[in-house]
Amino acid sequence: MTSSSPFPLIVWSDASGEHTARWRSEAGVPPPRRVVIADDRISADAAYRQACEGTALLWRGDFQNARQLLQAMSRRIDRKPRKQSASPLDAFNAHRQAQAQRARTLGMLLITLEADYSIALRRAPDVKAACEEAYGQADVDAGESASSVVSLRELLGLIGAHEWRKKGVEIAALGARIHPHYGVFSPVRGEYVELVARAPLPAGTLAFDIGAGTGVLAAVLARRGVERVIATDTDARALACARENIARLGLDGQVELLEADLFPPGRAPLIVCNPPWLPARPASLIERAVYDPESRMLRGFLDGLAAHLEPGGQGWLILSDLAEHLGLRSRDALLAMIDAAGLRVIAKDDVRPVHPKATDPSDPLYRARAAELTSLWRLGMK
Incomplete structure (x- = not known):
């Protein structure tokens, strides 16, 4: 779903009805088609299973718990046995394919950014400076219509890049x-x-x-x-x-x-x-x-x-x-x-x-x- 905005839109539903927000992806990944609300009650196994099936999880729980969930999903990916490759080229192609699949799966855990790049979750860090460096100045005058959704994995990448830039x-x-x-x-x-x-x-x-x-x-x-x-x-x-x-x-x-x-x-x-x-x-x-x-x-x-x-x-x-x-x-x-x-x-x-x-x-x-x-x-x- 798109609009006249330069951003594609992500759509989801909850008990209060249907919602839309701007979708941000620096890698150019399209917004996920299936989105469900998730919070601290979901298990890592359930989250990983849904992510592998292409269902995105829009997080409504504690921010630090979301980070831990992402790490747990990552460990489940790492447990998969790696096939032996016949040649270095086969190893490279398999490695890139695995990287792409990893990015797709871990990219299914989503976070909402308010119009000013704040995060309305418990124990959420201040990511405004990191977001402004990557996305540009916040469009605070647009109010709720400028809220956006981003994968937690990408957001953590922004935070890491911000620290590299400072250090x-x-x-x-x-x-x-x-x-x-x-x-x-x-x-x-x-x-x-x-x-x-x-x-x-x-x-x-x-x-x-x-x-x-x-x-x-x-x-x-x-x-x-x-x-x-x-x-x-x-x-x-x-x-x-x-x-x-x-x-x-x-x-x-x-x-x-x-x-x-x-x-x-x-x-x-x-x-x-x-x-x-x-x-x-x-x-x-x-x-x-x-x-x-x-x-x-x-x-x-x-x-x-x-x-x-x-x-x-x-x-x-x-x-x-x-x-x-x-x-x-x-x-x-x-x-x-x-x-x-x-x-x-x-x-x-x-x-x-x-x-x-x-x-x-x-x-x-x-x-x-x-x-x-x-x-x-x-x-x-x-």
Whole structure:
């Protein structure tokens, strides 16, 4: 059911009649068709069974009990035995399918947000700041018609992102923190930042950073002494996030943020790009930083690089080889893309990832993660 509002509507009934509210889903999930009221009396088994059957539970009990119920439902998902996969690619596909099913099931526990983003439940936290960062300013003038319904799982994600934004991520190469916004990939994989921090600069006059994200790589280049850095992105959240981080670091005079699809106008002696590493379709906004359908951004960067490099300049491609270990893209295919773009490999710097999943044998993608290398490919024109 929809209206002239930009929001889809969710519909449910209780003893007082039929109700509607705005439906919020950052992942673009449609509103559930079957909605029942649930409270502290429901058991975890009953809630899990209904969620698996596609029935959403609109919570009317204690907020902290809802969190505990969500955890209990999650444990029931984790108890399911995992089938052994014949190949890394089969393991990846099964893993993504399981992730999608998990998100669907856990997304069935719903919370109502009032027009001002408050929650009218016992022991509910103040989530107004977290919601405003993700959804924008509350539409308090609209009254009850601006109330909305969101999955508790998404709401907890908003709260976590708000805490990350406040705390920030320590970046050794900057000696400072980068503060990621909701929906902008956090630079927790610090090894790729270190590669940019230590690779020899071909010039110190100008650099393009393609896909600015939080602004971390633009900031590292500026701190390394590059006189002017132009960082581009197509996502408004990323540009706002990068702008805030660059200002906090006092680098406004060196770094320019520009909304552009890949390259800004002109040429530069150094062009840096850290595209999504896996050629697959993202299932949510945040996954766009991880999954690059048909390697579109990677191909776009390589195909346009020669036209934007100054003579003798270098393109720095930061890329994990996880896709190769998963069977999603071969090394020969990557080298063929580089060659077809009129480019040559000058050098390649590698580093092993240090994230916990690389050493966790229980992770379904452990074999691929354990073999993974992150590389900075230094490319030049033929």
